[in-house]
Amino acid sequence: MHSIVLILSTLVKSFSGDSQAMIENLDSVLLSRIQFAFTLSFHIFFPAFTIGLASWLAVLEWRLLATGNTVYGVIYRMWVKIFAVTFGMGVVSGVVMSFQFGTNWSVFADKAGNILGPLLGYEVLTSFFLEASFLGIMLFGWNRVDRRIHFAATVIVAAGTLISAFWILSANSWMQTPRGFRIGENGLLYPTDWMQIVFNPSFPFRFVHMVTAAYLTTAFAAGGVGAFYLLRGRHVREGRVILGMAMIMAVFVAPLQLLFGDLHGLNTFSNQPAKVAAIEGLWETRRGAPLILFGWPDQAEEKTKYAVEIPKLSSLILTHDFNGEVRGLKEWPKDQRPPVLWVFWSFRAMVGLGTLMILTGLTALVLYIRKRLFDVRWFQYWCMAMIPAGFAAVLAGWFVTEIGRQPYIIQGVMRTTEAVSPVKALPIAISLGAFILTYAVVFGAGSYYIMKLIRKGPETEAEVYGSHGVKEPPLITGIVSEKE
């Protein structure tokens, strides 16, 4: 999961206060930003889904081995196919990310390579090989390895996704809160303390927040599918298990995410106050700052229009004091402010979706206590409507954190405009067009095949073996004598 570096809006020109530094290489910078934002936004869907899915598959297989209840096996085999499609798309879009630091941000790669290179190197070594190798066993190894080894392969893949998240979020967090380095006379950055680099101040918060987000994304995506089966009266046994497990996540983890997000926000408040000011839509530094629920931040006029406010709440949340001081955007020169509108609204989208998730969990809890969780139709429709919620929230969250870091690529150290490769605008425009076209085709086809797998639903026991070309449960003797 290469959720590194900047996501930048297509409308950066009109919203960014960064125009002055963008005179040179304007087109290359803008096009590279759009390309990176596009390929990254596309890519982040897949890790967000596969991190949660891998862990869930591990839990399913664990339940299967522990209880011997075949329903877990049936669900596993259905979702492992969806996992394979998603993972495949994640891999190919991820390879793209690992090359774009060089193709489009070569000055950044040169200057920050001493620090970010090893972090990404560790990601490849400790995670990518693990995932790629054991995924083969997970998908194709049913008839070839012992079931405990198969379970181990699933657990290893799940662990691999988390290890990957660890390194890439460490790298991204370092760009948000750089520590443990010095700037050499030649302008290159040199490491001075690896512990400070890896465990930089925002990293623990971002890691917990993102992994939890991935788990919730998967829970709501899967839960909606379970609800769909119940609604149609198909695969009812599996549907109940899927929806039930998803709602356990919604009840317990969604509220926790609110807490994690809040802690992450407080961490940002002390490390990147300009980002928080943009989130809040606050222009003037003041004590007893209000919480602006909605409004229209105007970068040029330096105010948030049509604001609906709750007095003093912002100060209370951020400083735990009704009259605490919150710094406004005017504290920073115009060319050091992020594009406020994007940060402001992405944040509200994320929080709004998170709130809906918590409410879904509470509703599920009430229905469960009344013993009606699996037969209330409107709730099934609601769960289906919530399928994209996690994906949208993850994307919105990354918009907040990445656009909120602008105009810097490394907070306070290096500007995004200084990072771009010496590549002409035309090749970038061509490559951007090619990526958009390719991803539209790949994403369209991938979604189509996933829908198809979902519509088809889990296979019953007999069909499962039949689809392998094996007419009965595989036995050791059968495998040994297996011929084409």
Place this chain on the structure above:
Amino acid sequence: MFSLESFLDVQLVWFALIVTALFLYVLLDGFDLGVGILFPFAPSDECRDRMMNSIAPFWDGNETWLVLSGGGLFAAFPLAYAILMPALYMPVILMLLGLIFRGVAFEFRFKAVKSRFIWDYAFHFGSIVAAFMQGVFLGAFVRGIHVEGRSFAGQPFDWLNAYSFMTGVALLFGYALLGSTWLMMKTDGITGDWARKCASYVLGYVGVFMAIVSISMPVMNEGVRELWFTLPNFYYLVPVPIVTAALIILIWRDLHRGCENRPFFFSIGVFLMGYLGLGISLWPWLVPFAVTFRQAAAAASSQSFLLVGTLVILPVILTYVGYCYYIFRGKVSHEGYY
């Protein structure tokens, strides 16, 4: 600051590691790209299923060596990474697009029914584009990169010329050789026989192209010429082309005697010799002929920090990658595994 510099030439170790990782990539993804290159020419759909099954458990791991080569270059030699990627911007992007289409084809193909042929072609052309572009890198690389200061200073289409086109085609044949000999090892029946015919067909081309590249390099570059054709260097280096020729003859004999496994390993030998020849010619350049691996090296502390982990983890990786190949050993069938 932590560093292993005092008792180890860390820069040299990293250079060796990255060169090795890249070679493993060329071999491993080489055979599965090769299968993609040969894909539509197979005699039947059942053969194609078999071909796909022979590489499905491995392709993802194989491609990870490319990520390691790229990531390792970024980590250990950021300057080289920062110069080469912009210099090869278009072929890199095209290679990535090719890898996308062939990568998703694995999964989509198994799920598709009516549209399967679309993904068969996506797999084929994706493999061809990716392999061709990698050959283009080679051509552009040995022709040299125009560098000023710390960045690429050439034109967007510097990489495109008759020579790089030729090396692109050359690598297509090279990968087709790896792919066809892999299929001889992993399949039998009609597929195996067909793979044998393919192998003997492409083998001649591989020999011709290797000869062209070997002769052209000293002709084009004076440094390379001096390196190979001065005494006593000549005596040390002359085994490289001789062994290559011997291996090609051995493969040819095996193809006509019915050996199933040996041609694949001899093909690896051919690639190793070619790679060795290139490595000797281009030493010590990492961006020919502008930046050496020592000039491009990351800070000692960065290289050391990653090296400690690499030396521990890499043997583990090699062990479990080997384990996966062991689990999926033997001939494959045309039926889906899952």
